[in-house]
Amino acid sequence: QVLLVQSGTEVKQPGASVQVSCKASGYEFVSYGISWVRQAPGQGLEWMGWVSPYNDDTNFAQKFHGRLTMTTDTSTSTVYMNLRSLRSDDTAVYYCARGHSYFAYWGQGTLVTVSS
Amino acid sequence: DIQMTQSPSTLSASVGDRVTITCRASQNVNMWLAWYQQMPGIAPRLLISKASSLESGVPSRFSGSGSETEFTLTINSLQPDDFATYYCQQYDIYPWTFGQGTKVEI
Numbered sequence: 001q002v003l004l005v006q007s008g009t010e011v012k013q014p015g016a017s018v019q020v021s022c023k024a025s026g027y028e029f030v031s032y033g034i035s036w037v038r039q040a041p042g043q044g045l046e047w048m049g050w051v052s053p054y055n056d057d058t059n060f061a062q063k064f065h066g067r068l069t070m071t072t073d074t075s076t077s078t079v080y081m082n083l084r085s086l087r088s089d090d091t092a093v094y095y096c097a098r099g100h101s102y103f104a105y106w107g108q109g110t111l112v113t114v115s116s
Numbered sequence: 117d118i119q120m121t122q123s124p125s126t127l128s129a130s131v132g133d134r135v136t137i138t139c140r141a142s143q144n145v146n147m148w149l150a151w152y153q154q155m156p157g158i159a160p161r162l163l164i165s166k167a168s169s170l171e172s173g174v175p176s177r178f179s180g181s182g183s184e185t186e187f188t189l190t191i192n193s194l195q196p197d198d199f200a201t202y203y204c205q206q207y208d209i210y211p212w213t214f215g216q217g218t219k220v221e222i
Contacts, residue, residue: 045152045160045203047212061211095159101207102150104171106159 002026004034004096004107011113017084020110022096029077030054033100036070036081038092039109046092050100051079059100086114118142118206122215129220133194137218139187139204148208151180151189153200154217160203164189194220 007021022034035050049060051070060068069082079096094110097103119142129135139149147167152160162171164180167187177192191198199222204215 044217045154045205045214047205047214049211059210097159101148101212102162102165102205103152103160104162104165106161109159 002098002105004098004105006094006096006107006110009111009113011115012086013116014087014114016086016114017082018086018112019080019082020094020096020112022079022081022107024077024079024098027098029074032098034070034072034079035097035100035103037095037097037103039095040089040092043092048081048094052100053077053079083112086112088114090114117211118145118209118213120204120206120213120215122202122204122218124218125216126219126221128222129194130222131194131196135191135194135220137189137202137204137220139182139189139215141185141187141206143209144184145206145208147183148206149180149182149187150205150207151178152203152205153198154203155200163202191220 003025005023010018030053033050033052036048038046051058053072067084071080091114096107098105121140123138149167151164154160163174168180179190201217201219203217
């Protein structure tokens with residue numbers, strides 16, 4: 001079955017960077033994009049962007065331009081999301097999800113807390 | 117960015133009720149709309165894509181309709197497992213955007 005397994009909880013100081021991984025299994029990795037969606041505590045869902053494991057194409061929400069990177073490792077079927085210059089309002093659960101438009105499969109979520 | 121506005125924000129209902137959630141887009145998104153259900157502390161679950169296509173495994177009491185700027189999610193005969201928060205999402209124009217959510221509570 002399709003599984004997306006994310007890395008664990010992170011606590012970061014303001015200004016730092018965080019990398020969250022998402023390891024895919026149960027399907028052909030290069031056939032589907034991987035998107036990232038975040039959810040601040042008690043808030044709604046926010047799409048951040050997606051990456052194609054096939055050709056490394058990316059599309060990011062404008063608000064993250066310059067701070068967000070997404071990379072893929074086809075040898076391990078893993079996608080990495082890197083967010084730089086963290087602020088307190090980046091505190092959220094970060095989800096990876098399969099697909100570049102709508103999302104039928106999701107990772108379990110990774111809590112990233114930004115606090116001094 | 118396209119604004120997705122859901123109404124109501126909170127809905128009180130009982131088991132067996134028929135409930136309807138509305139999602140309005142600030143501009144035409146054609147049929148490119150999805151609905152998700154989210155339980156506390158768990159990743160969202162896709163219910164419907166392309167406005168009205170029910171995902172495999174989703175009970176038939178869920179249905180979606182609408183196009184362009186106005187969409188609805190209907191749950192017929194609400195079950196205990198259906199008390200959750202529901203989100204719409206447009207995927208017509210980048211950046212993809214979600215509604216603010218509708219909490220269905222007892």
